[in-house]
Amino acid sequence: MKIHKTQKGIVLEKNQELYALNDQDWDRFINDDDLYQKLTYLLADKEPGPEAHDWMNSGLLPPVGNQEVWASGVTYYRSKLGRQEESKDSGGGTFYEKVYLAERPELFMKSTGPRVVGHLQNVRIRKDSTWNVPEPELTLLISGSGKILGYTIGNDMSSRSIEGENPLYLPQAKVYDGATSLGPCILVSPEPLPASTTIGLEIIRESSLVFSDSITIDQIKRSFKQLVEFLYREYSFPHGAFLMTGTGIVPDQSFTLHSGDSIKIHIEGIGTLINAVE
Template identity: 45%
Template structure:
């Protein structure tokens, strides 16, 4: 099942794509307005989110397919966003080329302990169709397409797409500048939906692709597979939750799978599209912040 947060003024509404149709879960049960609400209901009934949603399909209103088009939905979950770094060889190589201390990235890539860091709060996170930010004080900015793991406490409940916007020029000057390179206004995008964990056979074998367009011309177009990740989803989650007071709902991004060439930097007005097999496509336009 795929869960979407409908973009409406006032009352939030939760929709689910299942059984060949799109259904308004909130119309069936007004208390279920968000994916967080659905997780609470699943906890109370000692069942899964899919079970709760499936039981409501007969009472739920059917929605037209265009109800889920880009611009019609917002970020499917609002909570803390954390991220893992240097989990793909391409990311390790890119970090070495930008950094004044390249050896530290190789050490993380090959070490038993992964890099896990805080990425964004809900008010720094945007959804499909919204603007993602590049810092006005940065000269080299890139999107970072990533598989996002949705967690209820310490339990994996779903997957989404994340864009971990990054200033490579700021991080490259000194690794201690990582928070400034990663955490700022509109630094993260999540969406377009949450695909339930029970409906994903293997998160380590999903095709991922990204295109970047400027003035209608494609400037970047590459694809990869999550199977190239050097660490497992479970390993990254274990590191994130260990000795950490994790919130009721959070998202953990699992590392950068595609990196534009060294000479490329984002500009205001660029359109970024990130696709992930079985989940969908996350589209955002770049704005300066």
């Protein structure tokens, strides 16, 4: 089942039928350890209807309220290599290797909920950055108690020149206006995603495909449960949280985003998140 957050309210999708839900408070609605069962119960006596289509046409919002968005780093081998490549002049060879192998993962706060942009909204590159990439990441919706409830698509927009200059600049490389996109919906499933689930990235510039790649989520070095366990160890999330699980796709060194590029991230079972670069 999928949850869409629209300008007019929450729309549920089941078997390609759409259902509008009246009077739901987003934060309370999604922060529920029994979310899947609640959706099943809510749809039991509901008819799909034209209202839900009208709500979808009103425009999608990012599927987040007051949740914080956190991110994981160096969880895929390709990311470790990418980080080492960009930081070779600042001595990055060892610490990215160490964090890739360590028990404790790299976790950082990426965005507050209200700052997130959604499907078909613009993301940004920093004016003081010369080397920029999107990072397509499977993103977990986690309840306040630490249960993984669902999945969405995240784009962890990143400045490789700023992080590469000095890893202590990570917050500036990762956290700025228009740096976090989530959407288009949340997939709520009682089962974990299949290991073969593919994350695909396409970047289109002036109608031409200038980059494409894909990876399956079983290439990740850590379990989602382990990432959540570290995130929740000494920090509480009264509204629940989103956790980006890291990128396994890093374009070659010669690639940088341009203003006007269109970024398409597809994850099987969830959908496609599309953002233009402002």
